Amino acid sequence: MFNEKIVDPAELRHWGGKIELYWIYTSGEAGDRFFKALRDEGKFIAAKCKKCGRVYFPPRMYCEFDFSETEYQEISGKGRVRAYTVAWLDKDEKPLEKPEIYAIIDMEGTDGCMIHLLGEVEEDQVEIGMEVEPVLRDKSEREGTINDILYFKPS
Amino acid sequence: MRVAVLGVGYSGFNTNTPDLNWKELMLEAAVRAYEDAGINPRKDVDSVVTCAEDFWEGFAIFDEFVPDQLGGVLKPTCTVCSDFLYGVATAYMQIKSGLADIVVVEAHSKASDILTFGEVIKFAMDPVWLRDIGNAHPYYFAALEMSQYVSECCINEEQIAEVVVKNKNNALLNSSAPYGAKVTVEDVLNSPMVFDPMRKIEIAPVSDGAVVFVLGNEFVAREITDTPVWVKGVGWWSETSNYDTMSFNAMYAYKAAKMAYKLAKITNPAKEVDFAEVDDRFAFKELQHIEALQLSRKYETGSLMQEGYFARDGELPVNVSGGNLGVGNLLEATGGQKALEVVLQLRGLAGKRQIEAETGVAQAWRYIPTASGTVAVFGV
Numbered sequence: 207m208f209n210e211k212i213v214d215p216a217e218l219r220h221w222g223g224k225i226e227l228y229w230i231y232t233s234g235e236a237g238d239r240f241f242k243a244l245r246d247e248g249k250f251i252a253a254k255c256k257k258c259g260r261v262y263f264p265p266r267m268y269c270e271f272d273f274s275e276t277e278y279q280e281i282s283g284k285g286r287v288r289a290y291t292v293a294w295l296d297k298d299e300k301p302l303e304k305p306e307i308y309a310i311i312d313m314e315g316t317d318g319c320m321i322h323l324l325g326e327v328e329e330d331q332v333e334i335g336m337e338v339e340p341v342l343r344d345k346s347e348r349e350g351t352i353n354d355i356l357y358f359k360p361s
Numbered sequence: 362m363r364v365a366v367l368g369v370g371y372s373g374f375n376t377n378t379p380d381l382n383w384k385e386l387m388l389e390a391a392v393r394a395y396e397d398a399g400i401n402p403r404k405d406v407d408s409v410v411t412c413a414e415d416f417w418e419g420f421a422i423f424d425e426f427v428p429d430q431l432g433g434v435l436k437p438t439c440t441v442c443s444d445f446l447y448g449v450a451t452a453y454m455q456i457k458s459g460l461a462d463i464v465v466v467e468a469h470s471k472a473s474d475i476l477t478f479g480e481v482i483k484f485a486m487d488p489v490w491l492r493d494i495g496n497a498h499p500y501y502f503a504a505l506e507m508s509q510y511v512s513e514c515c516i517n518e519e520q521i522a523e524v525v526v527k528n529k530n531n532a533l534l535n536s537s538a539p540y541g542a543k544v545t546v547e548d549v550l551n552s553p554m555v556f557d558p559m560r561k562i563e564i565a566p567v568s569d570g571a572v573v574f575v576l577g578n579e580f581v582a583r584e585i586t587d588t589p590v591w592v593k594g595v596g597w598w599s600e601t602s603n604y605d606t607m608s609f610n611a612m613y614a615y616k617a618a619k620m621a622y623k624l625a626k627i628t629n630p631a632k633e634v635d636f637a638e639v640d641d642r643f644a645f646k647e648l649q650h651i652e653a654l655q656l657s658r659k660y661e662t663g664s665l666m667q668e669g670y671f672a673r674d675g676e677l678p679v680n681v682s683g684g685n686l687g688v689g690n691l692l693e694a695t696g697g698q699k700a701l702e703v704v705l706q707l708r709g710l711a712g713k714r715q716i717e718a719e720t721g722v723a724q725a726w727r728y729i730p731t732a733s734g735t736v737a738v739f740g741v
């Protein structure tokens with residue numbers, strides 16, 4: 207193409223190297239509550255600030271605006287698409303086998319949102335403002351991670 | 362006590378740098394900056410500030426790997442884990458407080474060494490809530506922000522394309538801008554869509570380079586030149602690390618600019634700022650940042666872009682250097698290249714792309730997935 211340039215110096219003098227590192231990431235007090243409720247009961251939990259009343263999703267144990275405590279409450283898990291993108295490239299900028307639709311979903315009954323995938327919808331059928339609901343992995347396969355939610359589908 | 366730019370130096374900018382390793386890249390920029398300032402780094406420099414992020418470097422504790430290549434051993438040295446303009450702000454405070462007379466600021470990119478750029482960005486995403494969702498390149502995160510921005514602000518694809526056209530064509534007059542190209546709006550609109558609504562050509566590819574500034578107080582500046590470029594104001598601001606409370610509308614840049622304008626005593630930026638170099642690592646970000654810097658009003662930025670208002674010969678030139686779309690994504694040196702262009706323009710050393718200006722603004726964002734950024738105002 208008109209602006210393509212050689213950007214890969216791997217053919218040139220170089221020394222190969224990699225960083226192979228492993229972690230566990232604990233999900234924290236609020237995350238633990240959320241992911242256990244999702245895994246065991248298929249429920250969504252949000253967190254409401256005891257001081258200002260703001261409802262956080264994803265839930266967390268403190269309000270970041272007035273630095274005070276929150277309390278947990280159940281929400282529907284449904285939401286509305288605020289923004290979306292159809293992604294065609296993987297992390298190495300190679301074509302994905304199938305495009306993935308990512309969305310910012312404003313979560314019902316909260317002041318928060320979730321970034322996740324959309325499914326059971328064609329790329330050209332997605333609209334801003336569209337109402338969606340979560341599709342969960344079968345209960346027997348849930349692990350208590352963000353991928354227990356497979357995607358959101360139009361409701 | 363005013364803060365002046367005593368000298369600038371840079372190495373690059375290019376798609377890759379097979380002849381120099383990253384330390385030599387820094388050395389080259391430093392030697393040029395010291396020559397420009399007319400100082401001896403072993404004798405005259407009081408403090409060294411480098412700006413780097415371990416994951417871009419490929420090793421841990423970057424600050425252990427300086428300051429030898431900057432001529433700064435056995436001196437106060439620190440590394441700011443952020444963009445070059447945060448380093449300028451740090452140096453500004455060291456000089457203002459009287460702690461140092463002369464401070465060196467450095468940032469670089471050896472992005473061509475990074476074989477897994479997408480993986481590094483993924484590593485910046487929340488590991489519990491975001492990192493493992495889907496298989497796409499994390500560029501999708503910027504595309505989501507773009508989707509919200511274009512729908513909120515009624516921006517059309519021609520207006521986004523104009524940003525690419527302006528910056529890539531501006532870059533043709535900058536010999537240090539490897540991604541310059543003679544493209545048209547039609548070329549852009551016919552190019553591949555990779556993160557719908559974002560096209561591949563709207564994403565700045567990475568490039569290599571290093572930028573070094575020598576900053577000093579008023580007295581030192583007066584000894585060196587009768588016409589110094591001043592750092593008139595600096596500002597930095599972070600929204601939050603959580604995507605659910607981010608504005609996705611460059612609030613960080615608006616607030617950072619407010620802080621910098623206040624120091625620079627600028628009350629009407631659209632009138633008092635002559636030109637700006639803003640972060641355009643995704644084309645829509647330029648429109649968003651122009652608005653955040655209060656150089657235009659919401660809802661009019663897109664049409665002003667189409668009318669040529671921000672062109673090199675327009676009312677308020679933006680990214681005359683070619684921006685990141687022309688120069689490339691310089692990682693933490695992004696703000697460095699922007700500040701460099703502003704200083705070169707103010708000193709009348711910008712060659713064929715020279716414009717007439719007395720006050721210029723440089724702005725950088727902390728890149729995806731952040732909502733943080735810095736602004737610096739320079740003037741003569």
Ligand SMILES: [Zn+2]
Binds near residue numbers: 256257259
């Ligand atoms: Zn609160």
